[in-house]
Amino acid sequence: GPARLLGPPTYLPGLEELWSPQALLLLFIWLGLQVALYLLPARKVAEGLELKDKSRLRYPINGFQALVLTALLVGLGVSAGLPLGALSEMLLPLAFATTLTSFIFSLLLYVKALAAPVSALAPGGNSGNSIYDFFLGRELNPRLGSFDFKYFCELRPGLIGWVFINLALLIQEAELRGSPSLAMWLVNAFQLLYVGDALWYEESVLTTMDIIHDGFGFMLAFGDLAWVPFTYSLQAQFLLYHPQPLGLPMALLICLIKVIGYYIFRGANSQKNTFRKNPSDPSVAGLETIPTATGRQLLVSGWWGMVRHPNYLGDLIMALAWSLPCGVSHLLPYFYVLYFTALLVHREARDEQQCLRKYGHAWQEYCKRVPYRIIPYVY
Numbered sequence: 089g090p091a092r093l094l095g096p097p098t099y100l101p102g103l104e105e106l107w108s109p110q111a112l113l114l115l116f117i118w119l120g121l122q123v124a125l126y127l128l129p130a131r132k133v134a135e136g137l138e139l140k141d142k143s144r145l146r147y148p149i150n151g152f153q154a155l156v157l158t159a160l161l162v163g164l165g166v167s168a169g170l171p172l173g174a175l176s177e178m179l180l181p182l183a184f185a186t187t188l189t190s191f192i193f194s195l196l197l198y199v200k201a202l203a204a205p206v207s208a209l210a211p212g213g214n215s216g217n218s219i220y221d222f223f224l225g226r227e228l229n230p231r232l233g234s235f236d237f238k239y240f241c242e243l244r245p246g247l248i249g250w251v252f253i254n255l256a257l258l259i260q261e262a263e264l265r266g267s268p269s270l271a272m273w274l275v276n277a278f279q280l281l282y283v284g285d286a287l288w289y290e291e292s293v294l295t296t297m298d299i300i301h302d303g304f305g306f307m308l309a310f311g312d313l314a315w316v317p318f319t320y321s322l323q324a325q326f327l328l329y330h331p332q333p334l335g336l337p338m339a340l341l342i343c344l345i346k347v348i349g350y351y352i353f354r355g356a357n358s359q360k361n362t363f364r365k366n367p368s369d370p371s372v373a374g375l376e377t378i379p380t381a382t383g384r385q386l387l388v389s390g391w392w393g394m395v396r397h398p399n400y401l402g403d404l405i406m407a408l409a410w411s412l413p414c415g416v417s418h419l420l421p422y423f424y425v426l427y428f429t430a431l432l433v434h435r436e437a438r439d440e441q442q443c444l445r446k447y448g449h450a451w452q453e454y455c456k457r458v459p460y461r462i463i464p465y466v467y
């Protein structure tokens with residue numbers, strides 16, 4: 089039937105549709121596979137930023153390798169008859185099993201954190217209110233030996249899971265209608281590029297506030313493991329049940345929007361990463377900067393002179409390109425754009441606060457020089 093968003097749902101799933109032991113088993117196989125791939129030798133072992141106790145943690149940089157090996161294994165499985173398309177009919181129980189698992193997992197993390205030394209706690213997650221701390225995460229970098237739970241969950245099971253859910257939906261569409269639609273190809277290709285990029289530049293996650301500042305609690309565990317794969321794949325889910333006609337000129341226009349978004353996103357992220365690693369690198373040495381009291385500098389020209397968060401702008405433009413192949417007949421495929429706008433506005437406000445605390449007057453000067461936050465002349 090036609091998709092609708094307003095009005096009561098035609099039916100609500102009962103518990104018997106949510107709970108399936110096979111879904112739980114599949115989830116555990118998936119998590120086990122990703123843990124095994126994490127433990128494989130890495131092309132590089134990177135050091136994180138200095139912690140309160142002056143130590144630095146070490147992280148394997150092998151996320152892209154995990155993506156490629158997963159693709160090989162899934163490819164082998166499919167050629168041996170594994171019905172990957174059938175995954176599309178298991179998404180609801182799988183999402184339920186993942187949510188339940190994230191909840192129990194975060195309870196265990198909370199209990200583990202009760203024994204952690206004060207220096208290992210996250211700045212925001214040790215209020216003493218146990219529900220609040222459970223939600224935001226008490227411990228900053230929970231580990232078992234050298235296995236880092238937060239770093240593992242941040243990019244692997246969820247982001248890699250997302251592209252394989254997309255692929256399952258594409259295969260199912262081909263089974264249902266003879267071949268995948270152009271819209272489905274675009275959504276798969278765009279989101280694979282995004283996930284491939286995130287894993288290729290995995291090391292840059294080590295300087296994000298998720299790793300440096302936020303504890304590992306229910307919000308992040310649920311976000312990484314359940315929210316990302318099952319809601320970020322909504323466009324492909326929508327297309328399976330509501331096929332959209334998409335002409336070549338429109339498809340090319342959407343590709344152009346994606347390329348522009350990616351160009352800004354990658355350009356901005358790489359420019360900052362290069363500058364932070366080595367300010368005299370030839371590609372950034374000519375940029376104008378503001379000195380700060382910490383000894384670090386802030387870029388005021390190049391991408392970071394256009395708006396204060398050019399990477400968010402590129403990310404948002406890409407988000408739009410992921411939704412456009414689904415047409416404009418329904419709001420659901422645009423859910424990601426709306427949610428992501430809210431997430432980035434909130435994230436930007438948190439980052440601003442931290443930068444003001446870190447850089448004080450120099451940050452105020454930067455805000456004066458670069459008045460817009462995400463969209464030039466608008467916001």
Ligand SMILES: NC(=O)C1=CN([C@@H]2O[C@H](COP(=O)(O)OP(=O)(O)OC[C@H]3O[C@@H](n4cnc5c(N)ncnc54)[C@H](OP(=O)(O)O)[C@@H]3O)[C@@H](O)[C@H]2O)C=CC1
Binds near residue numbers: 295364385397431
């Ligand atoms: N799809 C998704 O669900 C999500 C995607 N993202 C994406 O992840 C990427 C990373 O985002 P995020 O982790 O929020 O943070 P950013 O990469 O935007 O980093 C912010 C930090 O950059 C440094 N910085 C800010 N301005 C300047 C400047 N002018 N010159 C030099 N350094 C500066 C500051 O840190 P310091 O000075 O200490 O270096 C600041 O704290 C973005 O592209 C974002 O869109 C993020 C969240 C969710």
Ligand SMILES: CC(C)CCC[C@@H](C)[C@H]1CC=C2C3=C(CC[C@@]21C)[C@@]1(C)CC[C@H](O)C[C@@H]1CC3
Binds near residue numbers: 286296298312315
């Ligand atoms: C708690 C929320 C409900 C959901 C949070 C999910 C996020 C933690 C992840 C979703 C996509 C991500 C990407 C990155 C980090 C993890 C999250 C934020 C990167 C920022 C890592 C750095 C790269 O330069 C870009 C990545 C994009 C995707």
